Amino acid sequence: MNEHLERRKKLVSEMPKNSLAIIFGSNTQIRNGDVEFPFRQNSDFLYLIGFDEPNAVAIIESDDSGEFTIFCQDKDPSKEQWEGNRMGPSNCRKIGAKFGFPIEAFSEEISKFLINKERIYFQKNLNKLLEDEVNKNITSLKKTTSRTNHFIPEEVHSIDLLLHEIRLIKTKEEIKTIKEACEISSAAHIRAMKNVCPKMYEYQLEAEYVHEFMKKGARNCAYPSIVGGGKNACILHYSDNKDLLMDGDLVLVDAGCEFNGYASDITRTFPVNGKFSRAQQAVYEIVLDANIECIKTVKKGLTPNETEKKAIEVITQGLIDLKILNGEINELIENGAYRDFYMHRVGHWMGMDVHDVGSYGKNGNWRKYLPGMITTIEPGIYFKEDLKNVPKEYLNIGIRIEDDVLVTEGDPEILTSSVPKTIKDIEKLMSS
Numbered sequence: 001m002n003e004h005l006e007r008r009k010k011l012v013s014e015m016p017k018n019s020l021a022i023i024f025g026s027n028t029q030i031r032n033g034d035v036e037f038p039f040r041q042n043s044d045f046l047y048l049i050g051f052d053e054p055n056a057v058a059i060i061e062s063d064d065s066g067e068f069t070i071f072c073q074d075k076d077p078s079k080e081q082w083e084g085n086r087m088g089p090s091n092c093r094k095i096g097a098k099f100g101f102p103i104e105a106f107s108e109e110i111s112k113f114l115i116n117k118e119r120i121y122f123q124k125n126l127n128k129l130l131e132d133e134v135n136k137n138i139t140s141l142k143k144t145t146s147r148t149n150h151f152i153p154e155e156v157h158s159i160d161l162l163l164h165e166i167r168l169i170k171t172k173e174e175i176k177t178i179k180e181a182c183e184i185s186s187a188a189h190i191r192a193m194k195n196v197c198p199k200m201y202e203y204q205l206e207a208e209y210v211h212e213f214m215k216k217g218a219r220n221c222a223y224p225s226i227v228g229g230g231k232n233a234c235i236l237h238y239s240d241n242k243d244l245l246m247d248g249d250l251v252l253v254d255a256g257c258e259f260n261g262y263a264s265d266i267t268r269t270f271p272v273n274g275k276f277s278r279a280q281q282a283v284y285e286i287v288l289d290a291n292i293e294c295i296k297t298v299k300k301g302l303t304p305n306e307t308e309k310k311a312i313e314v315i316t317q318g319l320i321d322l323k324i325l326n327g328e329i330n331e332l333i334e335n336g337a338y339r340d341f342y343m344h345r346v347g348h349w350m351g352m353d354v355h356d357v358g359s360y361g362k363n364g365n366w367r368k369y370l371p372g373m374i375t376t377i378e379p380g381i382y383f384k385e386d387l388k389n390v391p392k393e394y395l396n397i398g399i400r401i402e403d404d405v406l407v408t409e410g411d412p413e414i415l416t417s418s419v420p421k422t423i424k425d426i427e428k429l430m431s432s
């Protein structure tokens with residue numbers, strides 16, 4: 001609760017005086033018929049409030065030193081019989097709220113918070129229904145307060161810029177949790193390398209990950225696992241995971257757990273039969289080199305663009321060495337010749353969301369890495385089967401190697417280093 005209070009205090013210190021933040025939680029979503037998707041709280045809400053029930057809204061006032069009011073599901077014994085316990089507004093002190101109201105009272109109560117505020121913040125396009133309620137209330141208050149000694153805020157601002165800058169720099173507590181998530185995911189990749197074998201279905205390898213995540217205390221995946229054998233590895237967000245893994249193929253697995261609300265994001269590519277072929281080795285070494293060199297750039301004062309440039313440079317040179325690209329390296333880079341084979345970016349912020357919030361720069365300028373930021377480093381090379389001018393031996397090879405890296409005052413800290421990534425270490429583990 002203290003950690004959440006500190007976060008709200010930080011937010012409030014960045015809000016102008018006499019302003020108000022309205023933070024929406026998530027609602028449940030129907031999967032099919034009357035079956036719901038597993039509930040996942042909105043990350044902004046979880047970050048500031050730590051309350052994990054659907055149908056909730058928190059109000060944080062700038063002059064309140066981090067206190068808040070919660071609107072949440074009312075107690076209802078018959079509903080709770082089916083869906084589980086609800087906290088209920090009257091128990092709101094349990095989560096550190098000053099006042100609690102049933103969510104049904106939101107439309108009626110919100111006007112009391114809006115009046116005489118100079119600025120309102122909320123997350124736009126998250127909860128259309130409640131967003132409309134806020135806007136309707138502003139419009140009607142404007143009418144009822146016209147020519148009185150009250151005033152109504154002129155506009156509603158997005159809270160994203162303020163809040164997401166705060167979320168970008170992780171606290172000690174957050175780093176500790178993310179490290180645990182990374183450790184669990186690393187153990188799962190090791191388990192998969194040990195258990196994979198030809199004629200296993202991709203989803204059966206996926207089961208090794210889910211088993212290890214849950215066994216180690218992570219209830220969920222941070223994103224749908226990608227388990228792509230052979231040519232499926234060339235589809236960047238492949239998640240059907242329904243084909244057979246074949247002897248002689250590589251399998252690319254991009255899988256990470258979510259632990260206590262925090263993501264991890266690891267990709268390893270390994271041979272289904274435990275041994276890399278010569279062609280697979282040649283491509284793998286380029287991607288590994290790019291991964292290692294890019295990680296070195298994750299340093300205070302450098303920028304994500306320098307990391308990207310390094311990935312492009314190493315991959316382009318590697319493709320020249322494989323004789324897939326021909327020409328002068330700077331010219332090839334200038335022309336984007338690598339894009340048929342490496343078509344995504346090399347990394348993204350990671351935190352409560354796997355593709356975490358926070359800007360990468362503004363006005364055409366890249367921002368500098370700062371201690372407490374966490375980025376993934378995930379170069380890849382993909383040779384789709386229809387590519388022209390690529391020797392046959394390389395076609396259908398897709399390789400990505402992804403680690404999660406913490407920016408520190410000194411050298412980058414790799415949070416996923418316990419999963420092997422050199423050919424030697426992978427083959428050794430797989431033969432053990």
Ligand code: GLY
Nearest residue numbers: 223254265354378
């Ligand atoms: N797992 C999604 C990504 O690597 O961006």
Ligand code: MN
Nearest residue numbers: 265376378402
């Ligand atoms: Mn990633």
Ligand code: MN
Nearest residue numbers: 254265266402
């Ligand atoms: Mn990934």
